[in-house]
Amino acid sequence: MTLSRIAPYLQATPLTLILAAFLVLPIATIVMVSFWDYDSIQIFPDFVFTNYEETITSSVTWKTYLNTLKYTVIVWAVTLLVGFWVAYYLAFHIRSTTMQMVLFLVCTIPFLTSNIIRMISWIPFLGRNGLLNQTLMSMGLIDQPLEFLLFSDFAVVLAMVHLYTLFMVTPIFNTLMRIDRALIEAARDAGANAFQILTNVIIPLAKPGIAIGSIFVVTLVMGDFITVRFMSGGQSASVGLMMANQIALLQYPAAAANAVILLVLVLLLVAAILRIVNIRKEL
Amino acid sequence: MSQKTTDRTGAKTGKALKTVDASAGVSRRGLLKGAAALGGLAVGGQAVTGFPTVWARNPITLRQFGTGVSNLNAIAEKCKADLGITLQMTALDSDAVSQRVVTQANSFDIADIEYWICKKVFAAGTLQPMDVNKIKYYDQIVPIFTTGKLTPESVVAQGTAPNTVGFVEGPDSKKFASAPTQWMTLIPTIYNADTLGIRPDLVGRPIKNWKDILDPAFKGKTSILNIPSIGIMDAAMICESAGIIKYGDKGNMTKAEIDTTIDFLIKTKQAGQFRAFWKTFDESVNLMASGEVVIQSMWSPAVAAVRSKGIPCVYQPLEEGYRAWGGGLGIAKHLKGAQLDAAYEYINWYLSGWVGAYLNRQGYYSAVLSTAEKNMTPDEWAFWMLGQPAKTDILSPEGKVMYAAGAVRDGGSFEERMGAVACWNSVMDEDRYMVRRWNEFIAA
Numbered sequence: 001m002t003l004s005r006i007a008p009y010l011q012a013t014p015l016t017l018i019l020a021a022f023l024v025l026p027i028a029t030i031v032m033v034s035f036w037d038y039d040s041i042q043i044f045p046d047f048v049f050t051n052y053e054e055t056i057t058s059s060v061t062w063k064t065y066l067n068t069l070k071y072t073v074i075v076w077a078v079t080l081l082v083g084f085w086v087a088y089y090l091a092f093h094i095r096s097t098t099m100q101m102v103l104f105l106v107c108t109i110p111f112l113t114s115n116i117i118r119m120i121s122w123i124p125f126l127g128r129n130g131l132l133n134q135t136l137m138s139m140g141l142i143d144q145p146l147e148f149l150l151f152s153d154f155a156v157v158l159a160m161v162h163l164y165t166l167f168m169v170t171p172i173f174n175t176l177m178r179i180d181r182a183l184i185e186a187a188r189d190a191g192a193n194a195f196q197i198l199t200n201v202i203i204p205l206a207k208p209g210i211a212i213g214s215i216f217v218v219t220l221v222m223g224d225f226i227t228v229r230f231m232s233g234g235q236s237a238s239v240g241l242m243m244a245n246q247i248a249l250l251q252y253p254a255a256a257a258n259a260v261i262l263l264v265l266v267l268l269l270v271a272a273i274l275r276i277v278n279i280r281k282e283l
Numbered sequence: 284m285s286q287k288t289t290d291r292t293g294a295k296t297g298k299a300l301k302t303v304d305a306s307a308g309v310s311r312r313g314l315l316k317g318a319a320a321l322g323g324l325a326v327g328g329q330a331v332t333g334f335p336t337v338w339a340r341n342p343i344t345l346r347q348f349g350t351g352v353s354n355l356n357a358i359a360e361k362c363k364a365d366l367g368i369t370l371q372m373t374a375l376d377s378d379a380v381s382q383r384v385v386t387q388a389n390s391f392d393i394a395d396i397e398y399w400i401c402k403k404v405f406a407a408g409t410l411q412p413m414d415v416n417k418i419k420y421y422d423q424i425v426p427i428f429t430t431g432k433l434t435p436e437s438v439v440a441q442g443t444a445p446n447t448v449g450f451v452e453g454p455d456s457k458k459f460a461s462a463p464t465q466w467m468t469l470i471p472t473i474y475n476a477d478t479l480g481i482r483p484d485l486v487g488r489p490i491k492n493w494k495d496i497l498d499p500a501f502k503g504k505t506s507i508l509n510i511p512s513i514g515i516m517d518a519a520m521i522c523e524s525a526g527i528i529k530y531g532d533k534g535n536m537t538k539a540e541i542d543t544t545i546d547f548l549i550k551t552k553q554a555g556q557f558r559a560f561w562k563t564f565d566e567s568v569n570l571m572a573s574g575e576v577v578i579q580s581m582w583s584p585a586v587a588a589v590r591s592k593g594i595p596c597v598y599q600p601l602e603e604g605y606r607a608w609g610g611g612l613g614i615a616k617h618l619k620g621a622q623l624d625a626a627y628e629y630i631n632w633y634l635s636g637w638v639g640a641y642l643n644r645q646g647y648y649s650a651v652l653s654t655a656e657k658n659m660t661p662d663e664w665a666f667w668m669l670g671q672p673a674k675t676d677i678l679s680p681e682g683k684v685m686y687a688a689g690a691v692r693d694g695g696s697f698e699e700r701m702g703a704v705a706c707w708n709s710v711m712d713e714d715r716y717m718v719r720r721w722n723e724f725i726a727a
Binding site: 042054058059060063064067123124127128129130147150151229232233234235236237242245248249250251 | 376378381382385386503506509511552557558559560561562569570573574575718719722723725726727
């Protein structure tokens with residue numbers, strides 16, 4: 001009797017311990033340090049709000065957050081479009097399950113290399129004397145190399161879309177595969193055209209997948225710093241990059257305050273997504 | 284913020300020092316590679332005359348950490364061979380170095396730091412001043428580091444000039460002395476004069492001034508480095524050259540001067556003058572080698588790296604002068620007895636010529652020139668130090684041809700280069716404000 005009452009707690013213990021040690025504790029530390037004071041070489045235990053004040057009242061912070069949100073929105077929209085398209089094709093146009101799995105694995109091939117390598121490989125491709133510019137010029141399509149291709153917002157968004165689309169494809173593909181094909185036949189029998197089937201049947205049923213994919217992409221883009229740094233050539237800022245700079249300058253409390261603000265913002269975004277789509281109910 | 288430690292006594296040279304974070308201003312991968320190659324040679328010879336060999340019988344290990352530029356395998360190997368002292372070297376970036384000197388005083392014996400870092404950290408009391416009477420070659424140290432004047436008539440440059448933080452008033456003092464005393468904070472090891480690097484084949488006109496980086500012809504083809512404490516100095520050289528502002532002291536700007544400088548940078552950035560901002564050594568090499576930029580802030584080994592790819596690149600001397608940097612060895616407060624003696628022994632050995640020649644051959648400068656000269660061939664000396672055309676091919680320490688016969692070093696002789704220093708890397712009183720505004724510039 002007692003064992004059966006204790007058993008669930010025992011079963012939950014390992015995960016609780018792991019999460020406490022590797023998630024709760026570090027975040028608690030970050031929150032604590034965000035109230036500490038610092039000078040150019042040391043940090044002191046304290047309880048001051050200056051880190052938050054300096055972060056929130058600075059126009060740089062606002063600009064940087066807006067810029068990060070801009071990337072997030074664009075990348076989210078593009079990955080959603082591309083991801084849904086790919087998943088739809090895989091789920092509804094490829095008939096055999098074997099072929100579906102083969103093609104899905106093909107989608108994951110780029111992920112066999114590290115994401116830094118995938119990102120950096122764009123640089124020689126997009127550069128002023130890069131492959132793309134040379135090809136376009138030798139074809140006579142342009143006279144001058146296109147400068148906007150590299151070290152620009154375009155390059156950042158391109159690399160992010162490349163890096164993160166699979167995170168959209170996978171959950172959407174998963175939900176599309178679960179849609180009962182009889183529903184689509186029923187819709188067709190009821191006289192719906194292809195577009196109506198898409199908007200009235202498939203997309204509503206794919207919402208949980210879209211939501212999960214969106215959470216992945218939004219959190220990844222909001223926290224990114226290395227893609228922004230390399231692809232913008234240091235010309236653009238993101239919240240992650242701002243924190244990385246602060247850490248490099250040993251301004252840990254300021255970076256911690258920034259991290260707390262970012263965490264709150266991302267949690268709000270995720271909450272908003274979950275508010276729109278109840279993942280658990282619809283899975 | 285990579286942190287790799289290697290014990291240099293074994294045969295495992297090189298590999299572990301692969302990653303040196305370049306925000307130090309000094310990650311020089313090529314050099315380290317070369318050092319590794321040479322390191323192998325040095326292991327064998329144990330008997331070098333002229334130095335006491337007591338340390339071989341009573342093994343001493345000194346833990347040295349620093350900003351990578353002079354943390355060279357070859358030096359550790361040679362030190363082991365000559366003195367029997369084992370050097371454990373750790374390469375960190377300059378921010379991590381500053382922090383460690385202050386907060387982990389017992390984690391090192393020798394700190395290899397830059398002079399501006401010394402200004403920041405010496406007050407923490409974790410380093411002990413050195414008695415110049417125990418420094419054998421003290422009298423021969425280049426006067427830049429003692430009186431501040433290369434020649435009696437030179438003017439001390441702006442910024443954290445080494446002589447301003449090179450001495451303290453007494454053995455327990457933390458106050459920097461205005462003139463040389465018996466107590467030295469750092470023994471200078473390595474220094475150089477930095478300027479802009481250019482692609483002579485792509486700029487299409489002579490480059491003479493720092494302001495040439497603002498030329499509309501180079502729109503979208505320029506870069507400066509995004510390490511605030513160094514980048515602001517390059518920016519100051521550019522602003523002053525362009526007549527935007529005249530600084531009281533570039534190395535210690537007022538808030539108003541910082542504002543003017545950053546506002547100008549933001550305006551220039553928004554006009555599309557810059558192609559990118561680089562943070563690491565490799566990035567600067569790639570930007571230049573790929574032709575993305577044709578004129579930018581650069582470090583001398585990066586110029587050599589571009590050139591070694593067969594791409595023309597010049598470290599262009601400019602009328603307004605150079606931005607100089609220098610590093611030195613400091614002794615930890617906790618050292619005493621045999622370890623302290625060993626530290627002095629090591630420093631005296633460092634200045635005794637072999638290391639100096641090694642550094643001079645990389646295009647840097649060493650603190651005691653007279654001893655280094657004896658360790659270089661007359662042709663090498665004439666090329667590197669006197670700015671004369673090379674009579675034979677000039678080899679790097681690992682034996683690779685760096686300059687063909689007939690070549691002349693960019694910028695000329697030691698006196699021409701170090702005599703034309705306009706400012707030193709520095710730490711400002713308004714450091715925190717400057718960094719905040721710099722981040723604004725990057726985010727703009």
